[in-house]
Amino acid sequence: MIDQITVFLENDRGRLAAMCRALGDANISMRALTIADTADYGVARIIADEPTRACEALVDAGYRAKITKVCAVSIPDRAGGLAELFEAFDEAGVNVEYAYCFSAHAGEAVDILRVDDNERVFAIVDEAGFKLLAPEDVYNA
C-alpha cells in the first residue's frame, strides 16, 4: 500500500499555490497531483517522496490533510490493459472509488487506485497478472 496525502481545499484564489508552496518550503518533492473539484471546494490527492512529513507540514500550515492508503499498480502500456485490471476488481466485487494515472513510459503505465477493500487487493492484482508496486518504487520514482 502507498501513502497518499489527501488535502481539503476551498475553491479560493491562490489556495492551490499556497499549498504547493507549503510543501516546497518543507522541501517535499511531489510525484503526482490530482484534484477532484466541486463548486465550493476541491480535494487534492498527492503522491510525494516523504508522505508522513508532507502531511505534517500541511497540517502545521493549517490545512486539513490526511494520509490515505492507496495502491499503485504497474500495467503494460497497451490498449485494454487497464480494462483487464478493473474487470478483475469487478469480478471480485471490490469497488474502485477513484483512480488516476501516475506515470507512463517505456511501455509501462503506473496507476494509483483507491478501492474499498485493501485486504484483498494483492491477491486480485496478482491473479489478474499485474504487479503491485512497493512504496519505495513510487516515492522515489
Place this chain on the structure above:
Amino acid sequence: MSCAAPSAAPTSELLAADQKKQNYYQSELETMARDELEALQLKRLKATVANCYENIPFYRKAFDGLGLTPNDVNSLDDLRSLPFTTKQDMRDAYPFGLFAVDVHDRVQRLHASSGTTGNATVCGYTQNDLNNWGDCFARCIAQAGGGPESILQISYGYGLFTGGLGAHEGAIRMGSTILPMSSGNTKRQIQMMSDFGVDILACTPSYALLIADTALEMGLNPATDFKVSGAILGAEPCSENMRKEIENKLGVKVIDIYGLSEVMGPGVSCECSYQDGLHVAEDHFIIEIIDPQTLEPVAEGEWGELVFTTLTKECSPLIRYRTRDISRIIPGVCSCGRTLRRMDRISGRTDDMLIIRGVNVFPSQIQQVISSFDEVTSYYQIILTRRGALDHVTLQVETVPDFDFDEIRKIEDLAHRINSELKSNLQVAVDVKIVEPKSIERSEGKAKRVVDLR
C-alpha cells in the same frame, strides 16, 4: 473501636453535610419556604416601587399616567398592573436618567452595554448593589463545586461588560482566590490554568471550547492533566451537545449562568449540580414570563419573554424589565433542595429571531441541529444574503480532524444530511458549505454566529 451502629448525628451536622453536598452558599435564602420567600419579595417589591416613584422621574410619570401610586402595590399579583421597562427606555434615559441615586453620591461603579445599535444602556451600583451581585455570583461558584479554597480563573472580559467584574465580585464574596485573566492570550490562559492548578473557569462557552481546543493542539490533555473541575459559562447560548463537548475536553462540570447588565449582570440565575434549569435568585429578582405580543403572563411552564423586576437594587432598580430573552419557568421542585424556581436555558431572543422567507428561525435551533452531527465541529456561521427577491441562507461548518474527506461523495453526503435535517427542523432550505479548518472566526468573547448581508 465499637462495632455498634453509630448514633444518629445531630441534626445540625446532617444539615451541614447536606449543605456541603448541595453546594449552598446562603442555605437559609436558597431553601427558604415559598411563603416566607414571597413575603420577603413583597416587602422588597414595595420598597423598590417606592424608590422608583420617589427618585426616578421616568417611573413617577409612568405611574401617574396609569393613575397608580406605590400604595397600590399590596400583593405580588399587583405587579401585573405596573408598567413595563424596555431597553429603549434605558437608552432614552442615557446616561443616568434611570438612576435612583445621584451618580456623585453613593454610586461605586458604572457598567454599560456595548451600544452598537444605539445609545449604550448604563447601570450604576452602590456598595450594597455590588455586595448583592457578589452574593448572587458566589452562589454560582458554590453550585459549580467551588468554595473559599478554590482558585477561580476569570476569563470573561473585564471592563464595561459585566462578565469579568461580576465574576470578580462573586469570588470576593466567596473568598476564592482570583486569577483575573480577562479574555485573550489563550495559550497563556492555558499555561496558568495548568501551572496554578485552577479549580473553576468562568468565561463564555465558545471561549471555553477555544481554550480546550487550543490546549489539545498544544499537546496537553486538560481532562486528565489539569486540576480544573468546574466551569461557569454564560453570556451566550450553549447547546447540550456543546456543553458535553466542553465537559469532555476540559474534564469539568459545566454550569450555565444567566444574567444581563441591565438587570445586574451574571448571576441572575444559575444551574445547580443537577444541570436541570437555572435557579433564579428570587430573593433579589421577580421573574415573569409574558407573551411578547399580548404582554399577558403565559401559563405555568409555557415559553415566552423573560421579564425581571429587581428587588434589592439601590441605584438602578427596574420594574418589569423586558429582556427579549425567550425562556420558561420549569414546573416542579429541584432535587437539590433549593426552593428558588428554575428558568429554562434561553432558547432564543425575540430580537435575534431571523425571519427567513417568512419563517421564524432562531440561531440556537441551527446550533442544535449542527451539534447532533459528530462529523462537524461546534464552530459555525450563518450567512444571510438575498438572491433576487428571495432570502438565501448559507451555513458554514468545519469537519472534525478525523472525518474521512478523501472521497467527495462522503463530503457531499454529509452536507446533504445536514441540509435535510435543517430542512425538516426549520422548514427552511439551507445551503450547507463545508469549509477548511479554522476558516470560521474563533471568538474570545461572544461568537458572531450570524452575518446578515441582506
